[in-house]
Amino acid sequence: MICLTVGVDAYNSILFSKWLTALNEKDEDEYYSLLVMIIFFHLAAVPVTTFKDYVIERLAVGWRDWLAHQFIERYFEDRNYLTVAYTDIDNPDQRLTDDIKNMTTTGTQLVHALLLAILHTIMFGIILCSIKPMLFYVLIGYTFCGTVITGVVFGPPLVRITYESLKAEANLRFGLIRVQENAESVAFYKGESDEKSYLLDMLRIVLTIIKEGLLWMWALGAWMKVYYLMINKLPILLIAPEYLEGKVKYGLIAQTNIAFYYVYSSLAVLVTKASELSRLAAEVKRINALAKAMHIFQDGAADDDEEDDASKGDTGANNRTTTKETEDSVETEENSLIVDAEDGQPGNEKQQQQIELLQTDGDLVLENLTVWTPKHPNSTAASELLVSGLSLSVANGESLLIMGGSGCGKTSLLRAISGLWTTGSGKIYCPKDTLFVPQSPYMIIGTLRAQLLYPHLSSEEVSDEKLLEMLAFVHLEQVVGRVGGLDAKLNWKDTLSIGEQQRVAFARLFLHRPKVAFLDEASSALDHTNEARLYGHLSSLGCSYISIGHRHSIVKHHTQVINFSGPGQHTLDTRDEFLQRMRDDLASTPDSPK
Numbered sequence: 001m002i003c004l005t006v007g008v009d010a011y012n013s014i015l016f017s018k019w020l021t022a023l024n025e026k027d028e029d030e031y032y033s034l035l036v037m038i039i040f041f042h043l044a045a046v047p048v049t050t051f052k053d054y055v056i057e058r059l060a061v062g063w064r065d066w067l068a069h070q071f072i073e074r075y076f077e078d079r080n081y082l083t084v085a086y087t088d089i090d091n092p093d094q095r096l097t098d099d100i101k102n103m104t105t106t107g108t109q110l111v112h113a114l115l116l117a118i119l120h121t122i123m124f125g126i127i128l129c130s131i132k133p134m135l136f137y138v139l140i141g142y143t144f145c146g147t148v149i150t151g152v153v154f155g156p157p158l159v160r161i162t163y164e165s166l167k168a169e170a171n172l173r174f175g176l177i178r179v180q181e182n183a184e185s186v187a188f189y190k191g192e193s194d195e196k197s198y199l200l201d202m203l204r205i206v207l208t209i210i211k212e213g214l215l216w217m218w219a220l221g222a223w224m225k226v227y228y229l230m231i232n233k234l235p236i237l238l239i240a241p242e243y244l245e246g247k248v249k250y251g252l253i254a255q256t257n258i259a260f261y262y263v264y265s266s267l268a269v270l271v272t273k274a275s276e277l278s279r280l281a282a283e284v285k286r287i288n289a290l291a292k293a294m295h296i297f298q299d300g301a302a303d304d305d306e307e308d309d310a311s312k313g314d315t316g317a318n319n320r321t322t323t324k325e326t327e328d329s330v331e332t333e334e335n336s337l338i339v340d341a342e343d344g345q346p347g348n349e350k351q352q353q354q355i356e357l358l359q360t361d362g363d364l365v366l367e368n369l370t371v372w373t374p375k376h377p378n379s380t381a382a383s384e385l386l387v388s389g390l391s392l393s394v395a396n397g398e399s400l401l402i403m404g405g406s407g408c409g410k411t412s413l414l415r416a417i418s419g420l421w422t423t424g425s426g427k428i429y430c431p432k433d434t435l436f437v438p439q440s441p442y443m444i445i446g447t448l449r450a451q452l453l454y455p456h457l458s459s460e461e462v463s464d465e466k467l468l469e470m471l472a473f474v475h476l477e478q479v480v481g482r483v484g485g486l487d488a489k490l491n492w493k494d495t496l497s498i499g500e501q502q503r504v505a506f507a508r509l510f511l512h513r514p515k516v517a518f519l520d521e522a523s524s525a526l527d528h529t530n531e532a533r534l535y536g537h538l539s540s541l542g543c544s545y546i547s548i549g550h551r552h553s554i555v556k557h558h559t560q561v562i563n564f565s566g567p568g569q570h571t572l573d574t575r576d577e578f579l580q581r582m583r584d585d586l587a588s589t590p591d592s593p594k
Helices: 002-024 028-075 077-085 092-131 133-153 155-181 183-189 192-231 234-244 250-267 274-293 299-311 410-418 448-453 464-473 477-483 498-512 528-540 552-557 575-588
Strands: 321-325 330-334 356-360 364-372 385-394 399-404 424-431 434-437 516-520 544-548 560-566 569-574
Touching: 002 028, 002 250, 028 077, 028 092, 028 274, 077 274, 092 133, 092 155, 092 250, 092 274, 133 155, 133 192, 133 234, 133 250, 155 183, 155 192, 155 274, 183 192, 192 274, 234 250, 364 410, 385 399, 385 410, 385 424, 385 560, 385 569, 399 410, 399 552, 410 424, 410 434, 410 516, 410 544, 434 498, 448 464, 448 477, 448 498, 464 477, 464 498, 498 528, 528 552, 552 575, 560 575, 569 575
Parallel strands: 356 424, 399 544, 399 560, 434 516, 516 544
Antiparallel strands: 321 330, 364 385, 364 424, 560 569
16 A cells, blocks of 8 residues: 555656646647646545555554553453552553553554655655756755754653653543542542642643643754755755756656655654654553553563462462552562561562462461561552461351451451462462452442442343342342432442442342452441341351451451451450450459449
8 A cells, every 4th residue: 555655656746747848848738638647647546545544544443452452451460450550650541541542543653654754765766866866865964964963852852741741641630530539528528629729730730841842842843944944945956957958858847846855755754753753652651661560562471470370379460560660661570578587577688488379179278477568669668567477267157357456457468368468478278269348349330230240240140139139138229219220320439328338248248159258347337237137147158258347246246356456466366265355354444344
């Protein structure tokens, strides 16, 4: 298609040269004959030129389709979305959508422009050399100097400004989305002033970058004007003396001008596309940072994962890496803990330790488990000890309650068991069939039916009658009528109260009936009656479950209780031992009632 386009341009220059020569020599028959030929030639060339544009856009769409699939599939493999969340890579949503879209579109257009430039240079360079070789040599030198100056002077600042602009625009958009998603909380806090101030600061940053970009674009435009000043007149100045002497025909001047234009435009493509190239470079940089964080297009990454699977019992993504993005590169670091043998603090020895998570069909078992906080990529703070030397087992049908003060590591223990944190040491044997119920349940985009079936069930497995029965059991039967049935599609996070959302989460749990369930203060918004009823039903299902809670009212629904009293400090008791300890502590308190 590109070769055909170049052929059309070359033949058009020949026809145009003959046509102007006929006009200059007042050859009427030749003039009108060539005019008709030119008209029909242009009409015949229309499908070629228009179809070329369609092919370019279609290639861009195909490239975007392939690349976006690669990223999105990898984004959800091995919990890479969580790995990215633990890094300084900003706005992955924009990188997966706008940046990929713009990069594929601009990239396809630039590749087309470069290929077209190469063929135009060859084709019209031959024509130009056949007319006057000096023109071609002067043009080569002129465009080379212009390209070097443009690349050195304007390239780096335009790439930097474009990169910062993309980041700032994304941050502003994210701030607006955040306010929309938390509108009620902002209203309760009367935080309009702070939110407005933050968004105006983001807008100021965006506009500051735009203004700096406008100055550089003005300078680039001025340079382009100077660059074009003499080059447009050069072919006529060099060929005119030979025409005045009668050595060449008038039409050859037009053909020289056309050939000169095509060769010049082709050689100067890097100059004329400087703005597009700077934007493409910035978008490639952002996409490349995300690709490195998720190990996309790295041959060794897949092999390393396979070796880890074989040596650690098919733990998969439990040993993902943490990445750090700098202005120029993304440096990959192992998300593991290096422990100093002398003081137990993270060190820099070659000996690295990680928590081993082994999937099993048996009971949940923790062996000498130690958990540290992962080190944030840009943080200078040392990792903190949360759990030290914990060993326990939760057999099928048994349960464990995790208690303790805020920030003592209760949820961190669940993160380690789920494989989200691997910083530490010890072994975790965890059944494959698990379900996590957080304090603030995740409400997906979809119908009420989809909320209940999330994440692993389908409508073929569970009938509507069963769903309605389960909603009634968790006292949400009134919600069905209020929202318009199981097929209603609403923003469930805003439609349902936090207490209703927690009951939806319990309904999910009862429908899925996993081997092990993890509940992170899953009943904090429920009254004691509903809490006791739901925990009582959970106990009757025969599955194992681990809860985090502050209320002593749920102790009776668990067979074991672990109480965290400080960093690395804990006590593990049976339910009866814990209740006896509470009674003893209460009795030993001087002001306790007799």
